[in-house]
Amino acid sequence: MKLDQILPGRIGYGSAPLGNMFRSVPDDEATATLNAAWDHGIRFYDTAPLYGAGLSEIRLGGLLSLKPRDSFVLSTKVGRVILDEVESGSRDLGEKGNLFEHGRPNTIVHEWTAEATERSIEGSLERLGVDRLDILWVHDIAQDFHGDVWLQKFEEARTGAFRVLSRLRDEGVIRAWGLGVNRTEPIELTLALDEPRPDGFLLAGRYTLLDHEHALQRLLPMAEEQGVGMVVGGPYSSGVLAGGTHFEYQDAPPEIVEKVRRLKQLTDEYGVSIKAAALQFSLAHPVSTAVVAGATKPSRIAEDLAALDEEIPAGFWTALRASGLVSPLAPLPGGA
Structure with missing residues (x-):
């Protein structure tokens, strides 16, 4: 089933921050943020076992387990099995470093076999307190986690997770599956396969x-040709487009800080919020079905929804194109 037939709106709540990403988030702050998302009408929620070693799923389940199951769409990810035992030694999260160092100390098993996929799903259902999942993403089978051996992990997933998720979809247990990654190449490889066929992807x-620019070169034309939809994750580039200091989960380098400064100068000139420009840009591509934005402050939910609906003058997009800050291949709102 296509993502646009499943997702209830163009924005969802990304719950990675609830896994204590970057900092320890108090329980009351997490609860208030989730309640704000629900009260503002958000009905699509994305999470993963990786986020805080299950903490994000537990916190999200505290809200969703109390709601009618047909009233929301829920996606989580496979590829990590969370054990009850405490992790010994340092945790290797590839380029993401110590991103969830404030999460639970539970051992995380990184595995994409058929057996591990089924265990991952069972663990997620238990932590979330729900009886079914709508969308499952195969998580992080890419270079940023596995370096030169990422193709081995991809093959493990192709013969394991892909087949399990295809079967569950065909049996009606889940509604859709795809990849949830931070790189384009694994999705390109998947779209080039004769089978199994994903329903969409979270990039x-x-x-x-x-x-x-890289996504526009090969991935998005392939996806558009095949009618496969994209959920855009991290539309604020780890926060630097929303007033934060992180880009790619690390301190933003000088060239990114300078590019943000130029973007902010342009948005200020046209009286536009940079959040609105970011969200509406990410949704302008015909493959884009929704964005998922993370937050740990209740006020951020209202900001995101306002940004989605903010009226941006056509002149801004024309000026953005002329500035060279976006690829000439990127579709812009209003056809600029």
Whole structure:
């Protein structure tokens, strides 16, 4: 089933921050943020076992387990099995470093076999307190986690997770599956396969105002030709487009800081919020079905929804194109 037939709106809540990403988030702050998302009408929620070693799923389940199951769409990810035992030694998250160092100390098993996929799903259902999942993403089978051996992980997933998720979809247990990654190449490989066929993908950080040229070269034309939809994760590029200091989960380098400064100068000139420019840019591509934005402050939910609906003058998009800050291949709102 196509993503646009499943997702209830163009914006969802990304719950990675609830896994204590970057900092320890108090329980009451997490609860208030989730309640704000629900009260503002958000009905699409994305999470993953990786986020805080299950903490994000537990916190999200505290809200969703109390709601009618047919009233929301829920996606999580496979590829990590969370054990009850405490992790010994340092945790290797590839380029993401110590991103969830404030999460739970539970051991995380990184595995994409058929057996691990089924265990991952069972663990997610238990932590979330729900009886079914709508969308499952195969998580992080890419270079940023696995370096030169990422193709081995992809093959493990192709013969394991892909087949399990295809079967579950065909049996009606889940509604859709795809890849949830921070790189384009695994999705390109998947779309080139004769089978199994994904329904969509979640691409984090690769279709934003700051980073989109690579996705436009091969991935998005392939997806558009095949009618496969994209959920844009990380539309604020880890926060630097929303007033933060992180880009790609690390301190933003000087060239990114300078590009944000130029973007901010342009948005100020036209009286536009940079959040609105970021969200509306990410949604302008015909493959884009929705964005998922993370937050740990209740006020951020209202900001995101206002940004989605903010009226941006056509002159801004024309000026953005003329500035060279976006690829000439990138579709812009209003056809600029």
